[in-house]
Amino acid sequence: MSDNILDIRNLTIHYVTDKETVRAVNGINLTLKQGESLGLVGETGAGKTTTALGILRLVPNPPGKIVAGEIFYKGEDLLKKSESDMRKIRGHEISMIFQDPMTALNPVLTVGEQISEAILLHQNITPQEALQKSMDMMELVGIEGIRHSEYPHQFSGGMKQRIVIAIALACDPALLLADEPTTALDVTIQAQVIDLIENLKKKLGTSLILITHDLGVVAEVCDRVAIIYGGQIVEFAEIAMIYNNPKHPYTIGLFGSIPNFSVKAKRLKPIYGLMPDPANLPEGCTFAERCPLATDACRQGDIPNIEIEPGHWVKCIHLGV
């Protein structure tokens, strides 16, 4: 418990509009050890980004609302903190890298100003020193520091994401939330950005939650993986366990839909059907509609979270298979 930098319990986040209630995150439990990397894997709309925003308490409200749960960061519940205490944590203790670098930077401020802003907020230094530090950060992420006076539109997508990373890491955060940091980038740039994040993480000793739908990236970077589906963690284990011994039918399905060049398969096995509408989640297991093993028992009550081997949790009632 004490070596956990982050301990999320039963986190539940809903988006409430006058028309409907979208249940984006439904009772998520997660732990992250100091210095560890956790992969949060799931399809679009599974609740990954909402979870990350929930940790920073930046879920847009209205319509978003953290309905229940606790988020212990270094032993203190973030959900009980005041807004001004949260501001001291954001960008300083916990930082976030956003999905789309094209829109994540303010077009009318220089990149230097945008990096310095984060530094000035949390460190008691002069604007000149902050600018110098911003230039150092830019060098660290592989951009010439003299370009600090340029504007976001003068950089390419990959470069912009490097700047977003520089902003996130400017104050040496203890925990970094990376929300699909490579999805919006070209394939060739993706590897560079992932390498950059991994190296910086090692250099700075940051703990990391990497949100992605790319199992390959997770295998490369992460120590543990949480598979998220319909706002719930359906499987949570160390990386080797999940890759060698996936248990949840959804996880198995995910692996089935990834091309594997070492085995000559005739065709990929897709997971049929679509994610359930989060405004209208079915009772019981949210994956039942698409699951090849589903029985009537899957469609009722709460599905238990079972620890099938030490550190390997699965939310499924068909574990004999």
Next chain:
Amino acid sequence: MAENEKPKAVLARKSQLKDIIHRFMKNKAAVLGFVIIIVLVICALFPAQIAGPDYTEQNLRNRYQPSSSEHILGTDELGRDMFTRIVWGSRTSLTIGLASIMLACSLGVTIGLIAGYYGKTVDNILMRIIDVLMAVPNVLLGISIVAALGNSTRVLVLAIGLGSMPAFARVTRSAVIMVREMEYIEAARATGASDGRIMWKYILPNSLAPIIVQVSMGLATSILTISGLSFIGLGVPAPTPEWGSMLSSGRAVIRDYPHIILYPGIAIMLSVFAFNLFGDGLRDALDPRLKT
């Protein structure tokens, strides 16, 4: 196959219309605007039944009367019933407004469509012409046209129509420029459709939303302009009841009989207000992405 497609398209259009109406009806302000517009239209269609047929009936012994059971809104400087004149005034404002906007819309949309579709030199020339019209303040343009051609209803329609035309041209042009790049236009061109056909059958229907909104907003502005021109004596000739000229004749006695100023002004404000609300509501309903 082809037989199946058509009903589907019609169905899609129908449900789209249903969506738009649904979104519009949920907007209380827009519905309020719509209700006021309906009242206005009824007043304009049946003024005689609502307020009596004779808006010129004078009674010089009964000048400047305040509200009473006989004259709900009092009487004016010639002892004419204000309520009657205001109700008849709706006919004047709406007809001139509607006619001038129809003129502005047909001219403006055509120019905008051609300028946006052909681009380059054609666009440049047409838009410079629009610039000329926009460079002259609307009120002064209206005044000089009316002064030049005399004040009749027809000239007013022309003056206000010309003044409102640039807005239609610009709105249409920017919508067309966006639609022009769509793939279905490319597809239509690939089937060998002529420029005219592409413009009228493909581009215009897909650029309609902002134009419809502009019609409502333009009506609001043109009602304001009509009253402004009449106020300075260059609008509808007497004795046709018009709200702006009622204000103008009340101006001299503003110190003693403010009610003569009050009611016609409220009539102008309410109708402009209604078309503004209606236009706002239409914009939100037609394009939910723009909803603010």
Next chain:
Amino acid sequence: MIKYIGRRLLMMIPVMLGVVLLVFSMMYFSPGNPEDYILGDMATIEDKEAFREEHGLNDPFLVQYFNYLIHALQGDLGTSYTTKLPVWDEIMERFPTTFKLAVFSTFIAIVIGVSTGIISAVKQYSIWDNISRFIAIIGVSMPTFWEGLMLIILFSVILRWLPSSGFSTWRHWILPAITIGTHSASSVMRMTRSSMLEAIRQDYIRTAMAKGQKYSVVIWKHAFRNATIPVMTIIGLQFGRMLGGSAISEIVFSIPGLGNLIINAIKVKNAPLVQGGILFMAVVMSLINLLVDVLYAYVDPRIRSQYVSNKAKRKNPVAEEKAKEGV
């Protein structure tokens, strides 16, 4: 940048030629003769003929038009039929009043419009938002001259606080400036609100919040700076409109401004004054539009970089890297 301004000024020339043609032909083809209005009924036919001859009114249309143009290009807008003074002097005598009134009113419009617009956007759908939106839509729906009259009734007639007409002391300025200012404040408010709502939804707002920045600072530093362009456009438009379009308000408050001058000139077919006055307004409005466009570049670096001449441009980094990445 200077190149851009130069090009824009060049582009104004054909538009101004068009304005002159438009106004000139309207005055030319309108029925009635200026000499009848100006010399009055007492004038003899010989007097009238002399007047026509003196002002070149017997020349063919095109000759008159080109004569006017040639003089106008030399800065000579002709002389007013009624006062025999140069049109330019007449305009210059009235313009400062109209201009001051417009500046005053614009100031009111910006202060009220921008602040209420921002609050409305930040507190979207709150009671404040609903009330101020309602007032704003009423504000754009009121005819300015009526609003002016109502203010006169309230403040001059009933309360007797302020004078109702004339333009000699600062107290005379208050009612007209409020009348014109509140009207355009409504438009400014509506535009500020919608562009702020747009800006607040952008991802960079979330980035700024994630840095630990205060919400109020995020609104000013990040959202508002991005929302200014449409707001500036509408303010520029309103300012131009005030210079020309507050003519009716000038009449309501008996202000000796440019609009008032032109309207009276139109009524007596004092063609040189009408043409000169409208041309002058058109030039001023175009210059204001240009100024607003230049201000865009000051606010938005993306627009600024478009103006930088190709030579001075740093080898376009976006295109370069895009090419590198194969975008």
